[in-house]
Amino acid sequence: xxxxxxxxxxxxxxxxxxxxxxxxxxxxxxxxxxxxxxxxxxxxxxxxxxxxxxxxxxxxxxxxxxxxxxxxxxxxxxxxxxxxxxxxxxxxxxxxxxxxxxxxxxxxxxxxxxxxxxxxxxxxxxxxxxxxxxxxxxxxxxxxxxxxxxxxxxxxxxxxxxxxxxxxxxxxxxxxxxxxxxxxxxxxxxxxxxxxxxxxxxxxxxxxxxxxxxxxxxxxxxxxxxxxxxxxxxxxxxxxxxxxxxxxxxxxxxxxxxxxxxxxxxxxxxxxxxxxxxxxxxxx
Numbered sequence: 571x572x573x574x575x576x577x578x579x580x581x582x583x584x585x586x587x588x589x590x591x592x593x594x595x596x597x598x599x600x601x602x603x604x605x606x607x608x609x610x611x612x613x614x615x616x617x618x619x620x621x622x623x624x625x626x627x628x629x630x631x632x633x634x635x636x637x638x639x640x641x642x643x644x645x646x647x648x649x650x651x652x653x654x655x656x657x658x659x660x661x662x663x664x665x666x667x668x669x670x671x672x673x674x675x676x677x678x679x680x681x682x683x684x685x686x687x688x689x690x691x692x693x694x695x696x697x698x699x700x701x702x703x704x705x706x707x708x709x710x711x712x713x714x715x716x717x718x719x720x721x722x723x724x725x726x727x728x729x730x731x732x733x734x735x736x737x738x739x740x741x742x743x744x745x746x747x748x749x750x751x752x753x754x755x756x757x758x759x760x761x762x763x764x765x766x767x768x769x770x771x772x773x774x775x776x777x778x779x780x781x782x783x784x785x786x787x788x789x790x791x792x793x794x795x796x797x798x799x800x801x802x803x804x805x806x807x808x809x810x811x812x813x814x815x816x817x818x819x820x821x822x823x824x825x826x827x828x829x830x831x832x833x834x835x836x837x838x839x840x841x842x843x844x845x846x847x848x849x850x851x852x853x854x
Contacts, residue, residue, distance in 0.1 A: 639699045731844060765777060
């Protein structure tokens with residue numbers, strides 16, 4: 571694909587996503603429906619993806635204000651999504667006990683409250699800032715060169731892989747796992763966007779392995795978030811019965827055991843990915 575076609579492709583990709591985002595944003599603020607909220611967040615993730623690509627291509631010219639346009643909405647929708655995912659994850663550790671049911675009611679009440687507040691957040695969204703961001707991205711699109719795109723993406727992947735290589739030496743630290751997850755997500759983001767415009771066997775092999783790895787670490791993250799919610803819930807609810815506390819502690823122990831199994835499966839996958847990126851010995 572020529573540079574001119576690449577420029578047009580990425581601009582159309584970005585513009586299509588922002589148009590879809592606005593439509594889903596206002597729809598979700600009216601319906602408050604879980605699916606509509608999820609669609610809005612997915613659009614925002616895709617917008618963030620291309621913003622991350624341009625930040626990678628030219629950090630000096632890229633203006634972080636492009637991220638700021640969506641920051642409040644992204645965080646707010648993230649909180650709502652966490653509450654929704656928590657309820658989905660709990661169902662995997664059934665059968666439901668009275669304590670789990672009590673906790674689910676709390677999650678639903680929080681979700682409903684935030685969904686109502688979401689309308690006010692949408693009303694404050696500044697479309698003028700979005701238009702300004704679109705103009706900035708269009709300008710950046712006009713400067714894309716295929717050779718530069720390929721070279722810088724390879725450099726970006728190597729940089730992230732080196733950070734993961736260091737972090738994997740301390741697998742017992744949850745903060746390290748969270749950092750690994752962030753780096754993996756960034757790598758997947760860039761590789762998916764790059765693979766849209768040219769084929770590269772090595773990058774395809776990396777992306778294939780990363781997809782498996784990201785799924786495992788995504789499940790680990792969802793479990794970890796739920797465990798944090800359980801701890802906070804028990805600490806804040808002073809009048810919760812000992813029986814319900816026990817039910818939630820049992821649930822937390824089950825989740826913890828699941829996460830240990832996920833990590834045992836995760837790190838071999840990480841090693842596989844690193845072995846493709848660094849065919850020789852991975853960097854210390």
